[in-house]
Amino acid sequence: MTDAPTPSTALSRFTVLDLTRVRSGPTCVRQLADWGAKVIKIEMPEGLDQGDPMGGPRLGSDFQNLHRNKRGLTLNLKHPEGVALLKELAKTADVIVENFRPDVKERLGIGYEAMAAVNPRIIYASISGFGQDGPYADRPGFDQIAQGMGGLMSITGEPGKGPMRVGIPIADLTAGIFCSQGIMVALLEREVSGKGQWVQTSLLQAQAFMLDFQASRWLMQGQIAKQAGNDHPTSIPTGVFPTSDGFINIAASGNAIWARCAKALDLGALITDERFASGEARSTNRHALNALIAERTKAFTSADLVERMNKAGVPCGPINTIDQVFADPQVQHLGVAQTLNGNKTATYVGQPFTLSRTPSAIVTHPPAIGEHTDAILAEMGVAPADIARLRAEQVV
Structure with missing residues (x-):
């Protein structure tokens, strides 16, 4: 498909269509991209794009760290031809990842059923704030809201000083990581059944799961954990x-x-x-x-x-x-910070686990918006004249 450098050979046989924005979805796709999956990041054409409000500037550190190791394609999914091109890509893809609000993908005609109709082997992964259905399905999701609703803020901070969020968007991050795990489980199952399926998770599910022993204390013992500050609730001192x-x-x-x-x-x-x-x-x-x-x-x-x-x-x-973390000799020994081609001005947070034969690497910066549009369309068999027309009509 392309002779671009490969971050790893571990997942290089899989193609992933990335429709995600903000943080939870990109966190999921990063787990696949860093291990070699051929990821196509799909965005609205320039001029139609509403921006990525939580990703920061495209050249900023946050966006760069979230979207490395991908190629970029622009598609106007509000245009019938844009949807048709996405479905054409889906015919040979393995995975689609999206984190739209649940009703949006159905309105665009790109939900699971629509994509499974063109490729029954597709693994379609969705991350939402609160789930694809249920009483809160239509609510917009946001990490701090999930931290609060999922119980984390009630056990974080010092007693008597009110609820406290943790210093990272942990609901977003864990929902993304769990989604990538769900995708891998579905891909493994597909090797047996030959069929794709719909992977679903949400910020609220991820946050509730991350309560772990604090959750089991309530579910099995009826104990409601409270804030304990820096003191561990059960291991003392x-x-x-x-x-x-x-x-x-x-x-x-x-x-x-x-x-x-x-x-x-x-x-x-x-x-x-x-x-x-x-x-x-x-x-x-x-x-x-x-x-x-x-x-x-x-x-x-x-x-x-x-x-x-x-x-x-x-x-x-x-x-x-934070600076002391990355100066720590053990952190340096573990290679947590990774540079792109030895360029220390482009340093990323590397994967937190290693594989002995098929390691992961940072091999490409995030794509400029639509950077590989012409190349990807050409690989699909779209003629140059048709690509020019699609651009003129803001389909791509």
């Missing part, structure tokens, strides 16, 4: 402690690690103190225990205490700013 030059995290869950923590801080007498002798006792007296630990940790620098605790087998680490 775990939290943020002051040092002579800042703060560090200590996680001393369980009796064995707690004993090692106390000894490392020269607080061995607390191990047999009845107030702290069991997990239940430490939970009841957490504030008193934290105060005793904090008084001791202030005697150390952050670096010294991190080294001391880890040497004792107690989980402990610094609280890094």
Whole structure:
């Protein structure tokens, strides 16, 4: 189809039509593009495009990080010929990903049933705010709304100071990652059945799932978690402690690690103190225990205490700013930041897992709007004169 560089050979046999915007959808497609799927990013032609309000400027870091490793095509999906061209592409594609509001794709005539009619093997993936149907289906989705409705804000922040959002759009990001996982499951199932299917997820589903043990505490035990600030709700002592030059995290869950923590801080007498002798006792007296630990940790620098605790087998680490994260030697060793062709002015956040034989790489910048339109149409067999007409009529 193209001799463009390939990020990976792992998914290179699959073609993905990317109709997504904003963040959750692009997050999903990025997982496929970085592992080598042939992704065609489809946008409205210039002049008709309403912009990508949450993606920031096209040359900005956010948009660039979301849309690398793709080719770009413009199609006016409000025009019958634009829809016809999309359906022609769908005949040989493997996956379509969209995050329109549920009614929009049906109004355009590009929903799952329409696409499955031209290609029964198509995996059609949809991300919405609240689901494709149900009482909230028509509501616009937004990450912070999902954080609130999905319970996360009720357990984030310090007690008594009101609900708090987390510092990243976690509902958007997890919905996108779960959607990519759903696509991979559907592709694996297709190898058995030969049939495509509709993958659906939403910001609300993703956020509720990410409550994890806090959700199971309610569903199985009837316990409603509350805000605990930096204190872990069940593993004590775990939290943020002051040092002579800042703060560090200590996680001393369980009796064995707690004993090692106390000894490392020269607080061995607390191990047999009845107030702290069991997990239940430490939970009841957490504030008193934290105060005793904090008084001791202030005697150390952050670096010294991190080294001391880890040497004792107690989980402990610094609280890094973003620049310190990427300066960390372990982060650098893991290759989290990846450059494009060694150009340090174009540095991206790389994939968070590795494959030994078919690694992922950043090989192309995001496409300019419609950058590959002529080439893709030519690959479809559209004649140059017809491409010119389609451009003149703002179909592409």
